[in-house]
Amino acid sequence: MKKISAVIEECAKEHNTQKADIITMLTTQTLPQSQDLKCTVTCYLEKSEYLKNGQLDWMKAKENNKFKYADEESIKKADGVADICSKQVNISGLEKCDIGNAVLKCLYEESDKVQLAHPDFLAKSS
Numbered sequence: 001m002k003k004i005s006a007v008i009e010e011c012a013k014e015h016n017t018q019k020a021d022i023i024t025m026l027t028t029q030t031l032p033q034s035q036d037l038k039c040t041v042t043c044y045l046e047k048s049e050y051l052k053n054g055q056l057d058w059m060k061a062k063e064n065n066k067f068k069y070a071d072e073e074s075i076k077k078a079d080g081v082a083d084i085c086s087k088q089v090n091i092s093g094l095e096k097c098d099i100g101n102a103v104l105k106c107l108y109e110e111s112d113k114v115q116l117a118h119p120d121f122l123a124k125s126s
Helices: 004-014 019-027 035-047 058-068 072-088 096-113
Strands: none
Touching (some): 004 019, 004 035, 058 072, 072 096
């Protein structure tokens, strides 16, 4: 299993961004503004295998929720958010680097609606 932070670090290096900027963006639930940050988010989705062959793997996201959240209630909320976003996020026709933005926008909005706490971005994922 790779730590989420290690994947973020790898993608930040590839796209000339700073890991600290990515973590801040995620913990403050702000969308990436620069093209480099947008590409870093999409890179993370690819390297974590949430995005494969141009398709989002929401089941993989749900499987990894147990590594990001410590309690059952949060895991259930996160799974529900993934279910909603799997229906709402349409990435067809988007530029590659805009995919991460579309995913984050939905995750942020839906997480707020169910008062889901931020995940542990230093947790392990499979």
